[in-house]
Amino acid sequence: MIKIENIHKWYGDFHVLQGISEHINSGEVVVICGPSGSGKSTFIRCINRLEDIQQGKIIVEGKDINSPETDINQLRAEVGMVFQQFNLYPHITVLKNITLAPMKAKKIPKKEAEKIAYELLERVGIHEQAHKYPAELSGGQQQRVAIARGLAMRPKVMLFDEPTSALDPEMINEVLNVMKDLAREGITMIVVTHEMGFAREVADRIFFMDYGKILEGGTPEHFFKNPQHERTKLFLKEIL
Amino acid sequence: MNYEFNWMLVLTGEYRDWIIKGLIITLKISGLSIVLSMLLGTIITTLRMTRIKILEWITISYIEFFRNTPLLIQLFFWYFGSYVVLPEVINQWLYAHNYEFAVGVVSLTIYTSAFIAEEIRAGILSIPKEQMEASRATGLSFIQAMSYVVLPQAFRIVIPTLISQFLNLLKNSSLAMTIGVMELTYMARQIESYSFRGFEAFTVVTLLYIAISLIISLGINIYNKKFLRMIKY
Numbered sequence: 001m002i003k004i005e006n007i008h009k010w011y012g013d014f015h016v017l018q019g020i021s022e023h024i025n026s027g028e029v030v031v032i033c034g035p036s037g038s039g040k041s042t043f044i045r046c047i048n049r050l051e052d053i054q055q056g057k058i059i060v061e062g063k064d065i066n067s068p069e070t071d072i073n074q075l076r077a078e079v080g081m082v083f084q085q086f087n088l089y090p091h092i093t094v095l096k097n098i099t100l101a102p103m104k105a106k107k108i109p110k111k112e113a114e115k116i117a118y119e120l121l122e123r124v125g126i127h128e129q130a131h132k133y134p135a136e137l138s139g140g141q142q143q144r145v146a147i148a149r150g151l152a153m154r155p156k157v158m159l160f161d162e163p164t165s166a167l168d169p170e171m172i173n174e175v176l177n178v179m180k181d182l183a184r185e186g187i188t189m190i191v192v193t194h195e196m197g198f199a200r201e202v203a204d205r206i207f208f209m210d211y212g213k214i215l216e217g218g219t220p221e222h223f224f225k226n227p228q229h230e231r232t233k234l235f236l237k238e239i240l
Numbered sequence: 241m242n243y244e245f246n247w248m249l250v251l252t253g254e255y256r257d258w259i260i261k262g263l264i265i266t267l268k269i270s271g272l273s274i275v276l277s278m279l280l281g282t283i284i285t286t287l288r289m290t291r292i293k294i295l296e297w298i299t300i301s302y303i304e305f306f307r308n309t310p311l312l313i314q315l316f317f318w319y320f321g322s323y324v325v326l327p328e329v330i331n332q333w334l335y336a337h338n339y340e341f342a343v344g345v346v347s348l349t350i351y352t353s354a355f356i357a358e359e360i361r362a363g364i365l366s367i368p369k370e371q372m373e374a375s376r377a378t379g380l381s382f383i384q385a386m387s388y389v390v391l392p393q394a395f396r397i398v399i400p401t402l403i404s405q406f407l408n409l410l411k412n413s414s415l416a417m418t419i420g421v422m423e424l425t426y427m428a429r430q431i432e433s434y435s436f437r438g439f440e441a442f443t444v445v446t447l448l449y450i451a452i453s454l455i456i457s458l459g460i461n462i463y464n465k466k467f468l469r470m471i472k473y
Contacts, residue, residue, distance in 0.1 A: 048377055077379030087374035091393050100388055101378035153379055 001026040007056030016042050018212035029183045031199040032192045034209035040192045044159045048079040080150030084162040086142040088134035094145050095130040098152045120148035124178045140171030160191040208232045250440045255431050262427030270410045273348035281356030286386055306354035311412055315347045319419045344416035352409045359401045363394030399464045403457050
């Protein structure tokens with residue numbers, strides 16, 4: 001479903017991504033961890049082309065996303081994204097935050113878009129907040145709205161860029177629980193996170209990144225019990 | 241000083257009708273130019289922000305050119321210059337209709353849009369770039385993200401500075417008298433030359449300008465207060 005072939009990216013002289021190749025299957029939940037500055041966020045931001053790569057290829061659902069022939073808006077509709085800082089639209093209600101893209105990008109009628117939005121809000125457990133503005137919600141609630149917003153386009157893949165890093169500790173679980181439900185429903189997910197409990201519980205594979213490379217990847221079993229790379233061992237020792 | 245004020249002269253009869261006519265023209269020319277310059281200013285800024293080099297270059301030139309030349313020159317330029325540049329058909333049509341008024345609207349719109357474009361750009365730059373990112377990530381196009389997410393937030397932030405642009409436009413519309421638009425100032429001037437009641441005529445007109453200005457700022461501020469409260473980051 002997602003094929004990444006030897007991608008490289010530079011910010012000026014800084015070589016952020018140094019040749020990553022991976023294959024992610026439909027329905028798979030992949031967790032990416034690693035120290036800050038290792039290129040994790042940049043990596044997943046390349047998958048929906050929020051960042052451009054300078055070398056290599058990313059194929060999503062058979063489409064080369066960096067090819068000029070690819071309709072990037074259509075592609076992004078199939079790849080949902082949840083950000084660290086939620087990035088909800090502060091000037092419109094929760095409901096409108098969710099219905100905006102389906103109505104404008106997919107031309108779904110308002111009634112239908114709202115029906116989908118209510119269903120999603122129910123699913124993330126905050127349907128009673130539909131008519132509030134983002135600033136009136138807690139961080140955990142805002143992030144759940146952001147997840148609903150991403151799901152509203154019925155994406156084939158969901159990208160999560162440190163979805164719980166900006167949350168107060170007591171709100172982390174409410175967001176993780178929603179994500180766990182999604183993982184069990186079979187949505188393909190790529191999650192950058194430091195939540196190792198989440199990784200252990202739902203990940204099919206865990207990638208460990210440092211210096212712009214995936215140093216090792218494998219099942220949680222393998223990753224936690226039998227890491228091969230020295231850098232991974234050190235990392236695990238520090239965070240567990 | 242033995243000048244006897246005669247307010248009734250300008251507040252009744254033919255002179256009063258002139259003032260009312262002038263007021264209507266001033267409101268029309270300003271209102272139309274405000275709407276058009278907002279539209280044009282927004283389009284110019286949006287084009288500038290596409291990061292397409294050639295568009296950036298054109299829009300910056302546009303802004304610098306029209307911001308840095310006197311409005312009076314621009315009025316004369318369009319008034320006398322359009323005759324030479326525009327095709328005969330359009331000229332004929334313009335002369336058959338309200339040529340002066342059209343030139344007035346065009347000049348005020350182009351001049352003010354250059355300032356408005358810069359104000360809106362400042363507003364857009366103050367919106368966190370993540371707003372654009374988040375909307376693009378859901379599959380919205382650049383134009384859609386601008387129209388539904390970035391611009392609505394940017395407008396609310398720049399409303400106070402936009403108000404002063406609108407007030408400037410209103411006051412600048414008085415320059416249109418120089419090309420023969422029969423707006424408020426033109427009428428005051430005319431009353432003065434017919435009756436030598438310059439003091440009265442210009443006082444009345446001055447008060448009218450103040451009244452319109454206050455209505456504009458008050459109206460927009462009320463609108464602003466009503467909607468701005470929700471914007472928090």
